[in-house]
Amino acid sequence: MADSSSSEYDLAPPPSGSPSSKRPPSSKSADEGSAPPSQSSGPRQPPKPLPRLSRTAPPAEETDAEAPRPTGSGAPRTSRRDRNAERLARRKGAAVEEDDEPGTRTLATPTPTLDTVETRGRVRLILGIMAFVAVGLAIAMIVRAVGGGGSDMSDVYVIDSTQMFGPPTVNARDALPTTDPNDAEEAAQGLLGRARTALTIQLAHSYLQRIVDSYPDTQTAATAREALERIANRQPPFPDIPSLAPEVIVLAPAPEPAPDTVADRIVAPPPQPQPEPEPAPELVVRVLPNGFSPASGAEEDSSGWPSRIVCERDGMTMVLVPGGVYIMGRDGGPPSEGPAHRVELPPFYLDEHEVTVEQFARYRDALTQRGETVLPKPEELTRLGLTPRHPVVLTSAQEALRYAEWAGKSLPTEAQWEAAARGPEGLIRPWGAAPPPWPRQRTNRSIEPVRAYPADRSAAGLFDMAANAWEWTADWFEGGAYGDRARFVAYNPGGPDRPSSQPPRQTVRGSSPSHDLTYREGMPITTRLPYLGFRCALNVEGLPVAGAGPRLIQAPSSYTPGVPPTVPARPPQPQPPRPQPPANTGTLVPF
Known part of the structure; x- marks a missing residue:
């Protein structure tokens, strides 16, 4: 029998009750008694993985027959590698025949580690868990998108149908009547939450108006009225959400009646531009240095x-x-x-x-x-x-x-x-x-x-x-x-x-x-x-x-002595920094 360390396949006994081979047993096998295959010296462990049947092994006497080895000191010694190569050559040259004789054994190849029953079971378990988690997340997102208006969703982008088709027109009669104050307050709070998370000012305005019309006696309605007043004053409805710009609200003016007379068709002259109001004079506080104070009866100069x-x-x-x-x-x-x-x-x-x-x-x-x-x-x-x-x-x-x-x-x-x-x-x-105008001469x-x-x-x-x-x-x-x-x-x-x-x-x-x-x-x-x-x-x-x-x-090129020249306006050019007086902490001028 071939050495276990160099054999290509593990030999396993054929399963009991297996069908007989398609070919009848050869006459040679029937006439000659087959010797039982030789057993290895140590106990043989059965293979753990499921056997993969590949081909039928030749009879033991043909496979394991070995030529007598010469004995004695003069006999040449062969290495294990040479013996294994010799066995492999004999196996390839031998004709392999399928039979159902009791002495025939089937070759089996080892099953890969990742192809075992245990590995397949673990893979199925992991895939099942992942599918369950994915389905749960999808259900949670659908529920939150459809009915999660009462929660804080300031950081969640929710797609609303009103973004494509405009805010719905809601009247007071469309609201479901409720007698429980707690239910009314909760419903109003839900609408207020939707107004706070609205993506446009029009949508927020519709939600706030719905709160006022449907739940006027709730505390949330008072908050909604204040928000509507801020929108009317062109301010953000919620001070903590400045992204809702009220400038986008365009209230359609009431249609003007068509002019019935010629006087009505007269176009009013365009408004005259109003002069800009003069800025209020800047309050200047002048501080005198220490050791100086305003004199009695002093007036204030234009410089302060x-x-x-x-x-x-x-x-x-x-x-x-x-x-x-x-x-x-x-x-x-x-x-x-x-x-x-x-x-x-x-x-x-x-x-x-x-x-x-x-x-x-x-x-x-x-x-x-x-x-x-x-x-x-x-x-x-x-x-x-x-x-x-x-x-x-x-x-x-x-x-x-x-x-x-x-x-x-x-x-x-x-x-x-x-x-x-x-x-x-x-x-x-x-x-x-x-x-000189003085009365007497001054030396x-x-x-x-x-x-x-x-x-x-x-x-x-x-x-x-x-x-x-x-x-x-x-x-x-x-x-x-x-x-x-x-x-x-x-x-x-x-x-x-x-x-x-x-x-x-x-x-x-x-x-x-x-x-x-x-x-x-x-x-x-x-x-x-x-x-x-x-x-x-x-x-x-x-x-x-x-x-x-x-x-x-x-300065001008010509100048008349005794006549002050006209000072032209300063051109708009950068001027060098002027030296500033030292910081004074003295008397405050009472003007």
Whole structure:
């Protein structure tokens, strides 16, 4: 018999009661007794899978007959592979005949693992479970689509027939009457849920109207009425569902009767466009810096700032100079005063008159207590015969800057000083081009008490701008500083960013021999003269820009001295950012 490890088929005994073979048994098999097939040494295990019958095995004596093996030490040894190949060759060469002899056995091939009865049963069970789950899900979806109006279906897209055929027309008589309040409330809640999940505003409107008509005494009906009112006001019926846009509702207007007379056929003129209402003025809250407060009787300017304020440190009254475009310099005068040009300034404050001896004494006392030396000394001013109402003189530019810092102010720029003196009309003198109007002659470089000449008062209300003491400004002096400003408007310009001479010279203004407000001169910063004083400024809407300032609009080519040029409208072009004033947390202006 062939070795079990190398055989191609497992041999299984033929089943009992199997029909006989179609061919009769051969004579050879009938005459010769067939020897029973040899059995293997170990017990044979029956195959577990169902046998697959393929062919009939040859008789055992033909299959298992082996040639006698030579024995002895001289006999050649053959390997198992050679023996198996020899057996296979004998089997293929042997004639296979089918018979029903008792000794004949049938060859069986092993059944694959996935083709067993147990595997087939498991596959049938899994397919049955999947079919049951699919049928259950289909039934649940159908039930929810048909009768699930009372649940929260805000996230479920439900196809409604009204989307194709329009909302149904429902009357009160079509509703089923009910006597149970709970049933009515539940039915109304179901309709309300459908209205909330409606895909169009028309469908939601029909559901809400049905609630009001069919269940008017329920609490849900009150909610439906509120939703209908919101729709009438062109608002979403449900504030939490903004997707229902009421703008899509188009109410068909009632048909107008046909005109019966000629007068009815007259077409009314088209409505005239109504002028747009002017916007309400913006509320502007102006806050003064610490240490400053509105003066008694001050009025409110159009910019929101009070017209007059008081500095608490030195008690000086300061006057508001409105923002705008001003003329600076002149043509036909000294080279250092030309050419005439325009500057734009934001609102700012300027001392009503020069700093007096009395106000300077407050500053001296405050700094002396800190151990600092202040010039001029009191005896110097006494030798000059100055009273407390006279302008303080013998002050250097450095001392004037220290005073302004102590009072919380600054020295004015040339543009600020000249704009406050000449006003928006660009006058060459505070009173115009006429000779001085004061009653007695004022000696040049003579010092008088402040406000002694009421005619020496500018349009802004500032005194002693044309006469009395010379005044320090914050700008470095340069004779040709106006040369590059002739054809442009500079915004809030300061002087040069560095001195152009040694020793450094600073510009002084006022008290010219002819009382012209365009007069300017440079003095070394350490100069102390008996007719040289100062006044201070307060910037509330931006600090001056060093240099010529941003150039904004081009000036006209021709200019008449003494006549302010017309300011053209600004072209729509981006402007450079303007410097902003520091944050103020001082007195709130009571306007």
